[in-house]
Amino acid sequence: DVKVTQSSRYLVKRTGEKVFLECVQDMDHENMFWYRQDPGLGLRLIYFSYDVKMKEKGDIPEGYSVSREKKERFSLILESASTNQTSMYLCASTTGQGHFRLFFGSGTQLSVL
Amino acid sequence: QKEVEQNSGPLSVPEGAIASLNCTYSDRVSQSFFWYRQYSGKSPELIMSIYSNGDKEDGRFTAQLNKASQYVSLLIRDSQPSDSATYLCAVKRRNSGNTPLVFGKGTRLSVIA
Numbered sequence: 001d002v003k004v005t006q007s008s009r010y011l012v013k014r015t016g017e018k019v020f021l022e023c024v025q026d027m028d029h030e031n032m033f034w035y036r037q038d039p040g041l042g043l044r045l046i047y048f049s050y051d052v053k054m055k056e057k058g059d060i061p062e063g064y065s066v067s068r069e070k071k072e073r074f075s076l077i078l079e080s081a082s083t084n085q086t087s088m089y090l091c092a093s094t095t096g097q098g099h100f101r102l103f104f105g106s107g108t109q110l111s112v113l
Numbered sequence: 114q115k116e117v118e119q120n121s122g123p124l125s126v127p128e129g130a131i132a133s134l135n136c137t138y139s140d141r142v143s144q145s146f147f148w149y150r151q152y153s154g155k156s157p158e159l160i161m162s163i164y165s166n167g168d169k170e171d172g173r174f175t176a177q178l179n180k181a182s183q184y185v186s187l188l189i190r191d192s193q194p195s196d197s198a199t200y201l202c203a204v205k206r207r208n209s210g211n212t213p214l215v216f217g218k219g220t221r222l223s224v225i226a
Contacts (some may be wrong), residue, residue, distance in 0.1 A: 040121075042218035043157070043201065058213065090156060098203055100145055103215065104156035107123060 002027050006091050006105035013112050019078040021108050023091030031094045032074035033102070034058075034066065036087040043090070049074055081112045116140060118206050119217035128226050132189040136202030136217055139183065145205035146178055146185045147214065152198045161187060192224045 007022035026034065033048040035058075045058030047066040055066050063085060067075045072094075078085055088109050092102040118137050126132045134148075145164055149157035163169045163176040163185065175188040185204075189196055202217040 035216075040218070043216040045213055045215070050214050075114070100214065101159045101162070102157070104148075104158070107156055 002103050004091055004093055004103050004105040006089075006108050008108050009106065011108055011110045013078075013081050013110065015082060015112060017078075017081045017112075019081045019110070019112075021076040021078075021089055021091075021110070023074045023076070023093075023105055024072050025091075025093040025103070026072065026073075027093060027095075027103065028071065029093035029095050029103075030071070032068065033092045033094075034064075034074065034076045035090045036060070036092055037107075038087050046076065078089065081110075083112050086110060086112045116215050118125075119200075119202050119203055119220045121218060122186045122221040123223050124220055125223045128151060128192060128194060128224055130192050132192045132196065132222055132224070134187040134189075134200050134202075134220050134222065136185045136187075137183055138185070138202075138204045140204070140206060141183065143183075143204045143206060146176070147175060147203040147205075148174075148185075148187045149201040149216075151201060151219065153160055156165055160179050177197040189222075192222075194224045194226050196224055197224045 004025045031050050034046040035043045037043050049055045049068045065077045090107045091105040148161040150160045151157040161176040163178045169176045173190045177186045199219040199220045199221045203214040206212045
């Protein structure tokens with residue numbers, strides 16, 4: 001059974017903290033993605049990666065960075081957390097070949113106080 | 114114009130009726146179209162994909178695509194209360210392996226027993 005695992009379901013951080021959100025997939029997928037989901041704004045793409053050590057900016061990369069040192073792991077980093085980064089963060093992966101089916105993790109609800 | 118647009122709803126239909134969910138997109142070069150379902154508090158999951166003009170049926174679900182009108186729809190026949198969820202329309206920007214999906218904001222469907 002396919003699995004995308006996000007390290008935390010709920011996370012509370014202080015303004016200015018450096019925050020790491022981890023995502024691991026066990027499907028040998030090349031492509032991995034970080035989205036955030038906010039009420040009324042839908043799913044917005046932050047960053048994605050189509051190979052190890054490769055990264056591409058999505059639609060809202062400001063204030064975020066990513067790391068992909070191994071194929072199965074894609075980390076989202078908030079360098080200095082701010083209150084406007086309070087959101088649900090969703091990681092997803094896919095093979096990207098043919099049928100573009102995204103598999104999502106269960107999400108991390110991040111609150112920045 | 115937003116890249117992928119959906120009515121936010123809520124769309125309320127009685128049990129057993131046909132629910133019709135609509136989506137328009139702005140990029141004419143888009144080739145691949147997807148419908149994801151998201152239950153409250155859960156992650157999105159793929160329910161339908163469509164790549165060519167016309168209808169595609171899968172059980173109670175029918176996806177319809179009209180590229181000339183840049184319009185995608187999802188019909189749910191014999192709607193059940195378990196179909197109550199938010200339905201996300203997603204479009205692949207270009208027909209290659211590494212470009213990401215763009216999501217609409219979703220339409221919330223409520224099926225009344």
